[in-house]
Amino acid sequence: MSANPYASLGVRPFINCCSVRTVHGGSLMLPEVRDAVAAASRMFVNLDELMEAASARIAELTGAEWGIVTCGSAAAVALGTAACVAGNDPVKMLKLPFT
Numbered sequence: 001m002s003a004n005p006y007a008s009l010g011v012r013p014f015i016n017c018c019s020v021r022t023v024h025g026g027s028l029m030l031p032e033v034r035d036a037v038a039a040a041s042r043m044f045v046n047l048d049e050l051m052e053a054a055s056a057r058i059a060e061l062t063g064a065e066w067g068i069v070t071c072g073s074a075a076a077v078a079l080g081t082a083a084c085v086a087g088n089d090p091v092k093m094l095k096l097p098f099t
Contacts, residue, residue, distance in 0.1 A: 022072035 006013055020027040029037070051069065058067025070076040085099055086092035092099040 022074050026072060 004013070016024050018024060054069050055067045058069070059065060061067075068076070068079060070079060082093075082096050086096055
């Protein structure tokens with residue numbers, strides 16, 4: 001395997017002079033984050049249980065009522081918008097995006 005996994009796909013890395021943005025691949029991972037991802041990749045867990053625990057931890061760290069893990073800022077905006085539209089109404093949630 002190549003040291004550069006993007007090279008085999010023909011994708012060129014670049015020097016990011018803009019900021020942390022989803023379209024630029026998000027951000028680089030700190031060594032502690034890479035270690036945590038490696039450790040987590042060796043186990044199976046129930047994803048609903050993981051999301052519940054991660055959401056509670058995010059809330060604890062930020063002081064917010066709740067948190068949610070997303071794959072990027074665009075996904076976070078979409079989920080936030082859906083929450084504003086549907087609120088706590090499960091019928092509306094099931095009908096998204098046609099409420």
